[in-house]
Amino acid sequence: MPRDFLQGARDYYDVAVIGSGLAGLTAANVLARQGRSVLLLEQHYKLGGMATWFKRPGGHIFDISLHGFPYGMVKSCRRYWSREIADSIVQLDGVRFDNPMFSLWTSFTRDDFTKQLVEKFKVDPATVDAFFDKARGMNFYDDQQTTTRELFDEFFPGREDVIRLLMEPITYANGSTLEDPAISYGIVFSNFMSKGVFTFQGGTDKLVKQMEDELKKSGVDIRIRCDVEKINVGRDGVESIEVNGRTIRCGAVVSNANLRQTVFKLIGEEKFDRGFIDDARAVRLNNSSTQVYMGLKEDDRLDVSELGDLLFSSTAPTFETEALLSRDITSRTYSFYYPKTRPEGRPRCLVVSSTNARYEDWAGLPEDEYQASKQDLCETTLEALDKYVPNIRERVVHVEASTPRTFQHYTAHLAGASFGTKFEGLAVSRALPEQISGLYHAGSVGIIMSGWLGAMNYGVIVANEVDNLLMSRGSRSTSGFEESVAGEKS
Structure with missing residues (x-):
């Protein structure tokens, strides 16, 4: 007989979390700590999403995803996970650039980048400070009209070498381009510019194992090889999920699947307003x-x-x-x-x-x-x-x-997208519970902060919205909380 990966699972949970990327894992942990019954479902046999690893003979363990994230991960891991996890985050020794325009080493901090721009690239110090200050002041709820190219032209017109230095690592980190909104660049850049680039000592295998231990300690019911086929919606909102041939009722759903997958496959466009579906169709995958x-x-x-x-x-x-x-x-x-x-x-x-x-x-x-x-x-x-x-x-x-x-x-x-969706996905993601009560999405959607830190903090924001819904079935604004989480840049 094939193994039943849902054996012993309850018929009802306060929250079903679909997908175990860092946003899903964090949302599940926060909600469980708040006293909610949480079912975490992962279609793969390992947790972590893109934050994962594989082993090969000879003692080789390869991390899949980005080898570097900003210092904000330390604070977020300590607050929403454990001190043990936070204490394993260490700074990288150095970052190198080598291309036909320039070759240099940097500690990837604001002080060092300022020194490089002033001494090596001969940029006026006041201009450098003004650029850093503007990037530092950006938040995901700001104006989305200014493009990254326009931001650079404001401070460094005609300086393609400076643009390359400032842009290349962020394109690698979150897939942003010169044509994307400036905030999709500035938020990520200023996060890294806080104190440099960090990584998790011990690799993602150690990180995910420690997170799994914390989830179990918090009371999360973790189920692997459980591929959710459908989210059932009634007149009053989310009612249940269908997974591995079984229907499980729930008070709310947090989807850590791709945003378009959530809307068009797990729900179905007939459940949404036409204007919302038009916006969802316009969301570009990264x-x-x-x-x-x-x-x-x-x-x-x-x-x-x-x-x-x-x-x-x-x-x-x-x-x-x-x-x-x-x-x-x-x-x-x-x-x-x-x-x-x-x-x-x-x-x-x-x-x-x-x-x-x-x-x-x-x-x-x-x-x-x-x-x-x-x-x-x-x-x-x-x-x-x-x-x-x-x-x-x-x-x-x-x-x-x-x-x-x-x-x-x-x-x-979908399409193996490494960074979820482009910036327009955030507005669609945030609007889901306005369309269907109890339906939420968290993941990589361009401009919370992007990468590991952004996914984790988006999971926190959504978890608090879900908890508020379950507590009151109301719609009390959480904008203040969102701004406090998104503002944790150092």
Whole structure:
């Protein structure tokens, strides 16, 4: 008999959380701590969403997602998870840029970026301070009309080298482009500019295990391999979910699935107003990425003082969004992992190369072409990496690639979108409970703060809205709370 992954589950929960990305995990934990009965459902066999990992023979453990987030993660983890989790967050040693326009090292703090812009790029100090102050003052509920290009033109007209320095890492971090709203850039940039770039020592495997332990301590009912097929809606709002052939009633649903998937697949457009559906259809998915994972021989060591933790490399003469997404790869971001990354495990050095990519460039390839393209991706990446890690082909013992199809397969995310939706998704996400009482969405939608910190804090905001609904079935404004959470930039 096949295993029943819902064995022992109740017939009713206050809240069903669909998906275990960082937003879903955090929403579940906050709600359970508030005394709510919470069912957390994950279609995969591991929790974490894009914050995940995989193991390969020889002691290699590869993290999938971004190797770096802002200091705000420390405060959010301490407040909404545990001190133990917060205490494992450590600062990266250094970030490098290497492209035809410039080559430099930075600690990725405001002070160091100011010094670089003033001394290396000869920008007026007052202009630099004014730019940082404007970015620092941005919030996700601000004006969305000004584009990132217009923001740069205001402070650094004609300075494509400065734009490249300021823009390239944020494009990698949340997929934003020069054509997107300035707030989708400024919020993320100013978060990182607070105190630098941080990572979780011990890897995502340790992080997710600690989060799982906290969830169980809080009383969350965690169920893996449970793929929700439908959210049932009645006259008064959310009534139940259908999962693994079973109907479970609930007072509210928090969907951590893709926003478009939530609206069009789990609910169905007939349940929404026509204007809302038009807005939902207009929401653009963000881009995906390709990654190449490389494990070095057991006794081979990389030197952090030579390579840093993150390296933004490019052979493109200028910064262009199209070049970043092209199958003809000119820009790669390397994450270097040293024994310090997982001090409790077997000492290994790993390199992960990431490139932004379009799902459609990979989706329709026949299987033989797809496998050949993955192999070519590995080969060209090794060739490019040899500039920074000499003789890399002879030093690696494991190489494999992932594509947008890989991300879609394991996360069930539409088009393998690494960063959810573009900025317009936030308004649609926030409007869901106005359409259907008890229906909420939390995840990566462009401009809460983006990345790990944004997803986590969006989960907190939504959890408090759900708790308010369950307590009063009312609609008391939580805008003050939203602003306090979104304002935690340091």
